[in-house]
Amino acid sequence: MSTQASGNGLVHDVLIVGGGLVGASLAIALDAQGLDVGMVEAAPVGALPPVFDQRNLSFAEATLNALQALGVLALMRAPTGPIRRIHVSRRGDFGRMLLDAQAYGRDAFGRVVVARDFGEALEARLLQLQRLTRYRPARFVGLGESDEGLRHVRIADANGERTLRTKLLVAADGARSALRDALGIASREHDYGQTLFVARLRTQRAPDGTAFERLTDHGPTALLPRGDGHYGLVHGVPREDAETVAALDDAAFLARVQDAFGWRAGRFLSVGERSRYPMLGCVADALVAPRAVLVGNAAQSIHPLGAQGFNLGLRDALTLAECIAEHAADPGDDAVLRRHAARRQEDRSRTIAFSDGLARLTSNDASLLRPLRSAGLVAGDAFGWLQGWLVGGAMGYRGDVPALCRKVAA
Template sequence: MQAHPFQQTVSADAEIVIVGGGLVGASLAIALDLMGRPAVLVEASAPRPDTQPSHDDRNLALSRTTVNGLRRLGVWEHAAAFAEPIREVHVSRAGSFGSLRIEAQRAGVEALGWTLPARALGRALLQRLEACRQLRRQAPARLVAAAPVSGGWRLELQTAEGLQTCLTPLLVGADGTASMVRDRLGIGAIRHDYGQTLFVATVASERPHQGRAWERFRETGPVAVLPLPDGRCGVVLTVPGEEAETLAELDDGAFIQRVQDDFGWWLGRLSQPGRRHGYPIASCAAGRLTGERAVLVGNAAQTVHPVGAQGFNLGLRDALTLAEMVGEAADPGLESLLQAYALRRESDRAATMQSSDRLIRLVCHAPAWTGPLHSLGLLLIDRLDGLHQAVARQGMGFRPGLPLSQMELRE
């Protein structure tokens, strides 16, 4: 990386710059602040939950290890009142006889995870950001130029006060699927359009959910129902892209009937649908996680199919692993350090992306004759304790290389 003659060398202890103030970027900023590492958080929107694009109407299924991490960050105390524990996950395939129940009690824990509205998590992160001491926030602001200099990057930010310049030894791209940082680094990405649209809404149910979550696979795509703390349920309905416009225009009665047809009668009659929102589904995988004195996290690094609700869980593991590795480093942008980060994240990242993709291809789009095989597989996992425990731990987020901040809290 060649420095221009008029540009100074960046000090290794200068502020880390995080571009992107969404759920993952904010979590990383808080984690670095806890470690005493100065950082700048560049947020495209003003710091209000109603203006942050990632603080939308989705209901997030947070794994157990994700909540462990949010507790360590001091975020969960602001969010817990809006969360509902998931005590059981029921997995089935339409037209097949087998099903799988993953139970918290059988796994030896009080909850496998928690359901939390994205807006509630966004508010909690904003509250926690206000208490950060080493963090400098630029909001609203956007990155308009990035030039390599000796020991780091020279960045130009467009802010409400005008153009501002900053130097950083490490540039972090946490700016989402259409990452400007990734483009500036010249890192390509592999994109796949699933030809599906995901609709989210809330509904009332005739029978209480009792902390159960459902994932039901159909040829047209999965439908998930998540427990919410007010007794309502969050619905995640996936439909072929060509049906999206029609579904968006349905009245409430017709929409709830479509959900009932796809989900079934596990909760009795569904009613009172809330606002619905549609999101086209596509995956995006960066060709690599790092550039010279730069790194990608969250959706900038990988955007996965929402089946299994792994997006934020995976992104938080990125953020907390990066903070753990660079937070106390003498020089956070060293090539060897960033390569070690990429290596540590490789297996989790690849396994999560592949499992999400394969699940859609093998379960939703599989030939009819494979139904009995899928049923048998679900039954085996359900009946064999060893397999059940392994699947439960995977669902709770436990895996090799997990950041220490996401391990189980010990009383």
């Protein structure tokens, strides 16, 4: 079983700072290679990181393939919701785009998973690992002097500070990555001026496998088909309106969301507990530094429109694991990191451009753009080649895809 580490100056093959979705998935992938892996986690024993809340995650087919191969999906207890169709429309524009998985020989493009359910499955899988050392609760403090071939990392826990050493240091500590800053890797931020409200929504018509993206001048409203007979709601509002919207009672909030979305799912009947998140994008200028690499939100935090964030981060982690497997004698070797950065370039740049461009275009209320947006929706619905391009990205097959994403392990 995974252990609570003690001592000072321990040496790991790989040290992961951050125990969220991407960091934990990477630890599982590396354990299969027989590597000595350490993971620095802020959450104490018996608790999940805050990221594992009631938000809804849209897992692409490629992501589901990988998580099954890693032994995580089998440990999920709550039902997931299949995404069999994707319906995209914009308020005030004519046209709509409808993608149907059956047209591509698939039962579904992916599935909707509640973050907390996924977190519990990841934790159960982590507890099965034989070589993982977990430092928790602990936090990254800073970098120390490095030996040749090793990074020195200072962490702090209830017993004070200690120094760990590792051949490869992985930043998986989120968009506000302290480790990325310590490594001297600059990043570019973009404030979308939106706050996203997330909740469980019950509607007059039960989910039938259709995921809806309704776009407005002020942000997206998405309904994702969950496995419990409800929809997962994501409702974007201008940042200056966030406090007012947060203060609404359930009836007033439902009326607001109904007005933004329309009636394709029937009347909105009830809404669960609401959470909110400011929408800030952040893209690191580089993915690697000497004996260090960024993955997940530490590498790029993108707009959730298109539901690409975790899917992209998981492909970061699995590509890194593949590159390490090719050079297991030294996971932090420059050749490993160069190979990883090269393999991630196309997928990363195209996914960031797609999500950011879609968010900026669809939220722009300029009247001159209305015909362009409408034509885009009509074209997306009419032309098979364009649909195919969109579907490939939606299912997670963009660029150099890790092997685990392409097939389900036997």
